[in-house]
Amino acid sequence: MAGRASAQAALETRRSVVKAAADLASIEGLDSVTIGRLAEIVQMSKSGVIGQFRTKEALQLETVELVFADFRTRVWDTVKRFPQGLPRLLAACDAWTEYAADPGYPGGCLMTQVTYDYDGRDGAVHERLLEGRNQWRATLRADLATAVEAGDLPEDTDVESVVFGLESLASFITPARLLHGDMRAAERAHQGMRRIIGA
Amino acid sequence: MAGRASAQAALETRRSVVKAAADLASIEGLDSVTIGRLAEIVQMSKSGVIGQFRTKEALQLETVELVFADFRTRVWDTVKRFPQGLPRLLAACDAWTEYAADPGYPGGCLMTQVTYDYDGRDGAVHERLLEGRNQWRATLRADLATAVEAGDLPEDTDVESVVFGLESLASFITPARLLHGDMRAAERAHQGMRRIIGA
DNA sequence: AGATTAAGCGTACGATCGTACGTTATGCAA
DNA sequence: TTGCATAACGTACGATCGTACGCTTAATCT
Structure with a gap:
């Protein structure tokens, strides 16, 4: 069935490709x-696939966008109603580890995969990835700062190091599960996060 | 200069390729x-390069072997003289983080890179990677168990979770440095490790 | 109804992939 | 000194890569 000019159908095609x-x-x-x-997977021709995005990099960028959207839905949306500070931070640890453990992709958490794939490369994907991750880091930092101000965390909390620790622990869930077969x-990771936060 | 049959020269070639x-x-x-x-990098023909290894997977496996050798030299060899238990564990944290921060490869710690690249794949590289990592994990477990027995760590220490935490923190050094530009x-990671160990 | 727009197809292109093969040149053993 | 093993070469192969182009076809708009 060649050539349905329905913009709606095309959008669906895009989504299935991404x-x-x-x-x-x-x-x-x-x-x-x-x-x-x-093209094989979505049962289309190569030209039909690339035609939706014009270039491969555009497809990659849209894929990254999907990853961020998923993360937003699964993590941020379930946490944003909590009051900023320790409560939201702890809720984030829950949602975050849960998401990383069951991200809905066959090869594990795509956010993690993309991070380690593009950390050392140049280009638009690297840039977009950095931007998206920084947004999440800013949220974590804000929660930590508020928690310290509120007296929920010790005065000498090293915010930057805690953020590093949380991201580390979340990022190792996938290889632990896929490589070492660690089902827990x-x-x-959750246990480690609590320890890193030191509440 | 084609065709030097010197086995020594050939070994040098192999090494330069790997x-x-x-x-x-x-x-x-x-x-x-x-x-x-x-082939471009080492200034040889494609056939000359692959001829050393017969197949690409063999080359990959030998590259993984180099990674383990490096890790052994830089980390294990500098801590194996310490007495098993908390002392060796703490020394390992020092050497480990130092290695990950300056692994001698342009794109960061290759052990980390390979881990995240092959965790979800099948094949010989995956298998060898798992084996090599398990060896290191066994060492960490032994140190932790000894430390608990010696009373240097609390009785209720969750050995497996601590190992998870240490590996997490070490593995995030590379993306933190390359992606976020975090020079510290x-x-x-070292700070987090101490906290995870809880000594 | 006719014109316009665009989704998707088929084909083709130049590059590059991993590998196989035969040749040449070299070092070492007989 | 002759013969053998082998390092490295050049060439070639079938596949696959990303992309460009023109065509067909269907939906939308005048």
Whole structure:
């Protein structure tokens, strides 16, 4: 069935391609995702796939956007109603570890995968990734600062190091699960987070 | 200069290829390393490069072997003289974070890179990686168990979760440095490790 | 109804991928 | 000194890569 000019159907096509790209990327890395393999998965021609995005980098960027959207939905949306400070921080630890343990992608948490894939590269994906992660870091920092001000955390709390620790623990859930077969990775990460926060 | 049959010279060639592969892999991932690019770097023909290893997977495995050798030299060899238990564990934290911060590869710690690249894949590299990492984990577990027995750590220490925490923190040094530009990532990891251990 | 727009297809391109093969040149053993 | 093993070469192969182009077809708008 060639050539339905319905903008709505096209949008659905885009989404299915991006979803397939995310699935593949979670296993092999976003940079190893190939137009040809995507075309096979979504049962389209290569030109039909790339035609939606004009360039591969645009497809990668839209995939990253999906990752952020997922993270926002699964983590931020369940936490934003909590009062800023220690309560929201602890709620974030819950939602965050839960998300990393069951991210909805076959190869584990795509946020983690993309982070380690593009940390040492240049380009638009690297830049967008950094921007998105910084937004989350800012939230964590705000919660920590508020918690310290409120007296819920010790005065000498090293905010930057705590943020580092939380991100570390969340990021190791995927390899612990996939490589070492650790099915309790999420709860270990959660336990570590509490210890790092030191509440 | 084609065809020197000196086994010694050939060994040097192998090493230079593997070294180049490690350098490249630290940036783009081991799976993205290409015979052609390696040939360019070491100034050889593609067939000359692959001829040393017969297959690309063999080259990848030998590269992983180099990574383990480096880790052994830089971390294990500097801590193995310490008495098993808390002293060796703390020494390991020092050497480990130091290594991750300055691994000698342009794209950061290759051990980390390979871990996140192959955690969700099948194959010989995945298997070898798991084996190598498990060896290190066994050492950490032994130190923790001894430390608990000796009364240096609390009785209720969750050994497995502490191991998880230490590996997490070490693994996030590279992305913190490369992505977020955090030049103090190693000391943050070190600080976190002490907290996780809870000594 | 006719014109316009755009989704998706098919084909083709130049590059590069990993690997196989035969050749050449060298060092070492007989 | 002759013969053998092998390091490295050059070439070639089939696949696959990302992308460009033109065509067909269907939905939308005048």
